[in-house]
Amino acid sequence: MFSDLSQSPLSKNLQRLFLLRNIAIAAQCLTFALVYWTIDIVIPWTQMIAVVTLLALLNLLTWIRLHRNWPVSHLEFFLQLLIDVMALSTLLYFSGGSTNPFISFFLLPMTIAAATLPWRYTWIMAIITITCYTLLLFNYVPLPHDHNKHLIEFALHVSGMWLAFVLSTVIIAWFVVKMSSSIRERDQDLAKAREHALRNEQIIALGTLAAGAAHELGTPLSTMAVVAGELQQEYTQDAEFQNNIHILRDQIAHCKQTLTQLLAKAGQARAEHGSELPVDVFLNQILDKWKLIRPSVKFTYQCTGDLPAPKIMDNQLLSQSLLNLLNNAADASSECIEIKSHWDNNLELKLEIIDDGKGLSAEVMQRAGEAFFSTKAPGQGFGIGLFLANANIERFGGSVRLFNLEGGGACTQVVLPLIG
Structure with a gap:
């Protein structure tokens, strides 16, 4: 379980990025194993394994960070994406540069930035990924060529391009669907908040009108009570009239008592719940x-x-x-x-x-x-x-x-x- 702040949109996005990075690390380890056991080529294994190890260590720190009650900022999320871009660029540099079929993975951090971050961070990420791709066109450690294995390498290159496209498509679709779900949940929360705010305004308005009506009704009721008392004293011989006046005075007294209790309870409600x-x-x-x-x-x-x-x-x-x-x-x-x-x-x-x-x-x-x-x-x-x-x-x-x-x-x- 993550921290209480894990329900915020940026925290949810960082959790998804953490999961994606785990998938990427597992895929890189699997790729290294396949290349090592199926293709007899010499590449800078030490440097590449060091990059993946460092990336795994950084992801462990991200996992620890997600268990803390620290809000995730746009800058922090951008830096997390930047770490992935730098790690991918380093791996591609040691494995053929722009000729590597996994070069299209630069689209992933770019897509995530466009879906989650403000426009300025998105454009900065676009500039960084374009720059890294451009540098890898001219600066990289070339893969060794063996003419006898040229056809096999070409087939693996095409397969790698297909695999990169499939993975990119699946990951982008998954992340965008999750992002759309988060946006819908946020819109629903905002709609509920607006509904509660509107209802509270209506309740306050009704309470204000009720308090005003209680004060305004006090004077007419007092006047009615005085007039009813005078009528009761004036027509003492009429039994039916006295009975009606008695009922009227009881109703007036009940109304006055209700208003008094209403105002008293309103004052009490401010101080205690009951x-x-x-x-x-x-x-x-x-x-x-x-x-x-x-x-x-x-x-x-x-x-x-x-x-x-x-x-x-x-x-x-x-x-x-x-x-x-x-x-x-x-x-x-x-x-x-x-x-x-x-x-x-x-x-x-x-x-x-x-x-x-x-x-x-x-x-x-x-x-x-x-x-x-x-x-x-x-x-x-x-x-x-x-x-x-x-x-x-x-x-x-x-x-x-x-x-x-x-x-x-x-x-x-x-x-x-x-x-x-």
Whole structure:
């Protein structure tokens, strides 16, 4: 395994270069063995073996370097390629120069540089490889000629050119395919980062508007409370009117209490994430609160898991997110909602909210979770409940998935991490 920084594009490219160099060293050793055992010619074996040994040593240092948490720079990668060019040039110098069939291997570092490095490094590499090729046209150690073996040498030369072309083609294709895969992964990561940034901006905007609305609603509610109190004192003889005023004052008091709690919880959320509760107690508290909010909704609840139950973060945002999902299921259901919860030894809670409605349309399946997208009638929904629920649950390390059931209806599946 390489270091944590091995996921960066340049680090991945250096890993691929390390593997390619290993292949090149193995191929050079195999070529030396074939030439030594099949062709009786005298070449500077000492110098050539020394070059391959030095290249193997440098690749060992590269392997050690890849296990360190050091970022790979464009300059470092360029120098790595330059080492390969110098090693190839030296080997070709001692083995016939430009007449060597493996002279086309100069295209490999050039192609890699063009695919991975900025244009200035690519042009520098182009100048260096052209210069090395040109020098090898005139300066090299010629291979000894034996007229009796001329036909064999020519056949081997042609075979060597074919082998060089095949290897160059395969290596270039492999590297370019890997590079394209890395580019696609980078584009996907950038798209996800942009999506998260956009969602965070929408959440901040919604939070700002909610805080402003909470402050602005305080004054009208106080005015309504005063007027309702005066009306209650003025018409003391009308029993029906007193009953209606009492209900109105209770609703106003509930609204004021909700706004007060909202502002208090918002301030609390900045300082702490919440306490910890056993998951069964946490779910029962949410369902008890939901009964008060939606007393007319019928539901069944099934809870399974080993006891004592593991704990979960008791956070107001998380609780409200689950309430939003329950409300969405209640709005879609026609008769009864089925709620199932299960936790296991993997410290993971799986919560399923199953409604008996019409199911999810293709548009809803595609756009569910988008901000301000709602299938409800105008004035009955703002299209932010599922959006905020999904965002908050993901923020706590969980996930939300919506899908249709074969027998009809839809299922909202929530997965949340637990605390041991």
